[in-house]
Amino acid sequence: MTKTYTYMKVDQLKEMPVTSENEQFAWRYAYSRAQETRKMREKGQDYLTFARNQRSFLFSLCDGVSLSYYGDIAARILGDALLDWLSSEIAELEDDSLRLQKHLDHHLRDLTKPASQLVAKHPIPTNVTGMLRDVLEAKRQRGSETTFVCGRIDLPSTRYPSGRIIVAWQGDSRLRLFDAGQEVSSCLPGVFHTSERWSTLHGPVGGEPHLFVGTLRDNQRITRLIAYTDGLAELDEWGRLPSDGQLQSLINQAGEKPASDDIALLEVSWNPEGFVNRALDREERLQAQSGIRGKINSIVRRLV
Template sequence: MRNTNIRLPQSAETDVQQITRPSRHYRYGYSRSSDCRRWSEPGQDYLTLAERESSLSFVLCDGVSQSYEGGFAARFVGDRLLDWLLLFGETAALPLGDGQRLLNQFMKELTKEANQCLQEQAISPSIQGLLREALSLKKEQGSATMYCGGRIDYPGTQHPNGRLLLVWQGDIRCRIWRDRNETTAELPGDLLSVRGQWNSAAGPVGGMPFWYCTELLQKQRKGELLLYSDGFQALDRYPRVTGELLSELLASETEHPSSDDISFLQVTWDFTSS
């Protein structure tokens, strides 16, 4: 299988897509808010994936609209964190504290490059007066995003039972099922807190990134991971999420006159026959 890299465009919609491999498949989609579509502006969510022979790495970001250019922060963190997750797979297994500490340091170091990129994005000369002052202050305070990223290593020589790594800050929804039972409660921290985020001026805000690493296959040999931004919070009330439900809800939420940006990723695995 050839390496596959996917970056969903922020300037267009992506209907539900499904990719199927032996023992696993994944679905993803994207929709801009009603305001962004009305004014032909890019959304502030961002989703990127990298599929390899025995792994899938991914990052879903939700730019903070009250910050300066939240869509930039979402795209910047998404691309850089995905690269980090790909490199992480080349290293030996790390104790919890080491992995979390290294990630926190990496996220801090990103601020230098991010600030340089932002400085190169000049505020339009046509914007003057109090609005320009307000935008200049926002720019100094930084561009911010919430995010959830991870890496799934499927069962093989290096990881006989596979490996699931998740890292996040903010209120990106992250849900896990093992067999047909939802086990999201095993994740550390408050998954709905908006205090945690990454900021181009400050790095990680609200504490260190949360870190969760475990075997993919435990007593159960099949399961599911679902990530989605708060624009798709209609999914919160469903104990099970099928492909049909994803398509139906994406269509209905997109048509809502006050819809927010929506992005999601669903990964399903089944190794019961292997």
């Protein structure tokens, strides 16, 4: 079944060195907590999750805002909710960017109710007293916040002959697109601004989420994307993407700085020309046919 995904969530309590994997898509990812967070053996406030099958790759990458109430809560809630949305029927079948943007905006607004309930219930340790407790309660009133970048890549198929890419974001987490070694991020509309984010209290902050829908090989050929949080801002200066070793070295160096921040990174690449899996196309057609056949049988049964 093409719709069945294999999921991956990074553990916010430990480091994940640069790890590369290769199926229909090739991807590499890494996770590293800020130095202070590692020392205290606490959860990082970045969150990365992704899912894939033979035809599609979905991901979300969130950077919890440490000045908000436990930014890791918002990052985790939103990261999982974005992946749910990306695997939903609307994200699978709709390719009008405005309709997708509106739908995502509603989805993120609807999420505030259960998310706010989780924030309200989240306990502050009993040993936290005095001014610190007052400050944390004040933060709780303002909610938990996170920036995000998410996306879905669909390889060419009967539905999307040139493949399809959807990416959405809010805030200053990085998202870069490439055609082989050439960066083509200028096709992304909108800004990556620090003041934009998602809040458990308000939903999207700073306007609706930015969203881009494109094909993989028509107007602009896209063969690779990389998303990472601002803890790895050093990577911004790299026009060509580094090797695994160089990337790990960059992550290690960033982690040694006094102002080190959590780092989450995901890079995905694909071949937009080479993948036409006839077996999958046949499987999809059979599924569609059996669906129609099932409906006819059901009507016939009711009539009889």
